[in-house]
Amino acid sequence: xxxxxxxxxxxxxxxxxxxxxxxxxxxxxxxxxxxxxxRLAEEWRRKQLxxxxxxxxxxxxxxFWTVTADALDWALEAAGLDDAGLRDRLLALYRELAAxxxxxxxxxxxxxxxLAAAILSNGSPDMLAAAARSAxxxxxxxxxxxxxxxxxxxxxxxxxxxxxxxxxxGRHEVLFVSANGWDAAGAAAYGFRTVWVxxxxxxxxxxxxxxxxxxxDLNPIPDLARS
Numbered sequence: 284x285x286x287x288x289x290x291x292x293x294x295x296x297x298x299x300x301x302x303x304x305x306x307x308x309x310x311x312x313x314x315x316x317x318x319x320x321x322r323l324a325e326e327w328r329r330k331q332l333x334x335x336x337x338x339x340x341x342x343x344x345x346x347f348w349t350v351t352a353d354a355l356d357w358a359l360e361a362a363g364l365d366d367a368g369l370r371d372r373l374l375a376l377y378r379e380l381a382a383x384x385x386x387x388x389x390x391x392x393x394x395x396x397x398l399a400a401a402i403l404s405n406g407s408p409d410m411l412a413a414a415a416r417s418a419x420x421x422x423x424x425x426x427x428x429x430x431x432x433x434x435x436x437x438x439x440x441x442x443x444x445x446x447x448x449x450x451x452x453g454r455h456e457v458l459f460v461s462a463n464g465w466d467a468a469g470a471a472a473y474g475f476r477t478v479w480v481x482x483x484x485x486x487x488x489x490x491x492x493x494x495x496x497x498x499x500d501l502n503p504i505p506d507l508a509r510s
Contacts, residue, residue, distance in 0.1 A: 286476065286508045288452045289393055290428075292461035293404035296480055296501075297386050298414050300328050303376035307369065315364060323362050330354035332463075335405055335436040344434055346407040351377060378410060382418035385501050390423035392505040399450055401426040403443070403459075405436050426450075438469025446475075458508050460501070467494035478507060 294300050301324040307313055308320035316323065331354035338344055355373060359365070393400045401424055404411055408429045415421040426449050433441040446457055454474035461467045465488055467479040472492035479487075479494035480501060487493055496507055 285456065286398065286458045287456040288399040288401070288446065288450050288458070289504065289508055290401055290403045290446055290457055290459045290475070292463060292466055293402050293406050293411060293414065294380075295328070295462040296460060297382055297402065297420070298380040298418065299383055300324070300380065302381045303373050306376050307372050310372075313369070315366075316369065319362055323358050323364075326361060327355050327358040330357045339436045339439060344436070346431060347405045347429075347436075348407050348410055350405075351410075378413040379417040380414050382420060383501065386418070387420055387423065389501045389504050390420055393508065394423055396505065396509070398508055399425045399452075401428055401446075401449070403428045403446060405430050407431055437466055438472075440473050443470055443473040443475065458504070460504055464488040464494070465490065468492050471495065478504065 291297055304320040304324035308317040331351055334350045334354055390400055406429060411427045411429060428445050430436050430442045432445055435441055457475045459470040459475040460478045462480040462482060464479050467477045468488055468490040471477040471494055477494045478496045481497050
């Protein structure tokens with residue numbers, strides 16, 4: 284099996300989804316957020332994913348920016364933070380999330396080796412463009428694919444099918460990389476070779492398919508693609 288195409292999830296995989304809350308908490312006058320930002324970041328992310336799954340099941344799709352804002356509203360209310368200015372600031376920071384430190388180097392190695400590299404994300408096109416631009420990795424990507432082209436969120440098979448539509452590759456030629464265990468499982472069930480970036484060292488999800496590789500960060504990806 285020869286891998287020709289490396290596909291990366293965006294949020295939590297390339298971009299640090301806790302960065303917005305962490306950065307806002309460090310700003311002057313944000314003492315209330317500073318006391319609980321890790322909890323807020325965790326609940327914001329959890330609701331963001333739950334809303335994407337529930338909308339897919341209900342057939343009520345909305346773009347990921349809407350889902351992200353709805354999830355933040357829930358998390359802010361749960362934390363007792365009724366602050367419109369804070370809400371606006373967190374959403375602005377979410378459009379400029381920092382990439383994990385190893386991301387540029389890993390993408391650079393893949394490019395040097397002649398492998399295609401792309402994002403496949405629940406994110407809306409404008410969100411993804413802003414994040415890639417802010418992180419300075421746009422020039423290292425061959426494509427940025429959004430679920431908006433399929434009209435449904437992952438792990439629906441129609442999302443993973445966008446890869447072949449763009450690159451004309453077989454499923455066996457794709458190495459799919461995600462920090463979301465359920466996403467890696469969904470891609471494995473679809474037929475991709477998959478890597479779960481398990482930064483939090485969580486148990487493997489009990490789903491019909493499992494990731495082929497489990498790693499702690501993105502550094503092993505070039506070697507896994509070559510092997």
